Amino acid sequence: DTGVSQDPRHKITKRGQNVTFRCDPISEHNRLYWYRQTLGQGPEFLTYFQNEAQLEKSRLLSDRFSAERPKGSFSTLEIQRTEQGDSAMYLCASRGGGANYGYTFGSGTRLTVV
Amino acid sequence: AQTVTQSQPEMSVQEAETVTLSCTYDTSESDYYLFWYKQPPSRQMILVIRQEAYKQQNATENRFSVNFQKAAKSFSLKISDSQLGDAAMYFCAYRDGSGGSNYKLTFGKGTLLTVNP
Numbered sequence: 001d002t003g004v005s006q007d008p009r010h011k012i013t014k015r016g017q018n019v020t021f022r023c024d025p026i027s028e029h030n031r032l033y034w035y036r037q038t039l040g041q042g043p044e045f046l047t048y049f050q051n052e053a054q055l056e057k058s059r060l061l062s063d064r065f066s067a068e069r070p071k072g073s074f075s076t077l078e079i080q081r082t083e084q085g086d087s088a089m090y091l092c093a094s095r096g097g098g099a100n101y102g103y104t105f106g107s108g109t110r111l112t113v114v
Numbered sequence: 115a116q117t118v119t120q121s122q123p124e125m126s127v128q129e130a131e132t133v134t135l136s137c138t139y140d141t142s143e144s145d146y147y148l149f150w151y152k153q154p155p156s157r158q159m160i161l162v163i164r165q166e167a168y169k170q171q172n173a174t175e176n177r178f179s180v181n182f183q184k185a186a187k188s189f190s191l192k193i194s195d196s197q198l199g200d201a202a203m204y205f206c207a208y209r210d211g212s213g214g215s216n217y218k219l220t221f222g223k224g225t226l227l228t229v230n231p
Binding site for chain 2: 003004031033035040041042043044045048050055056091095102103105106107108
């Protein structure tokens with residue numbers, strides 16, 4: 001297993017455009033998380049999937065953000081009508097079930113909105 | 115809501131010396147986990163060490179150890195015999211022990227560690 005993969009690594013987009021990021025978790029992990037990390041801050045929770053079900057969304061996830069995890073495998077995070085404030089690193093992480101399972105993070109997608 | 119505070123935005127250490135990174139947290143839960151994560155530049159976040167709140171013994175992983183003071187809600191990381199490869203951003207993180215929180219992590223703002231040769 002190659003760990004958690006995120007694509008693309010970097011994305012530059014113009015304000016107002018839509019962008020979509022992809023995360024491929026570790027295959028046997030049924031839990032998947034998205035976090036956002038802005039400059040000088042620690043990662044902040046965005047949303048959580050258990051299998052294909054999106055079970056929790058942060059208030060940080062405005063209506064312009066949508067995430068999916070079809071068939072409980074890879075996940076996508078889409079941002080519509082991007083704003084400069086969306087510029088950040090978007091991290092994906094996966095873990096197995098139970099309290100003792102640890103997270104595995106991907107390398108992140110760095111979004112720059114110009 | 116749980117909060118995690120890292121009061122040292124930056125720290126530096128000489129190679130082979132020891133450095134301690136500070137972290138405090140706030141929670142009303144009795145069952146929780148604490149973590150230190152390392153994030154090298156442009157690389158993925160990796161787990162350095164974790165501590166279960168119910169364990170009195172401080173966790174150690176090779177050159178990394180923690181000082182967990184539950185009553186004071188303090189969780190510091192000590193890096194011994196610092197190496198150039200230890201240079202990174204270090205994040206302290208908290209997670210509830212119960213599944214009701216969906217096991218999501220709450221992070222501090224991070225401490226940027228520089229190791230000087």
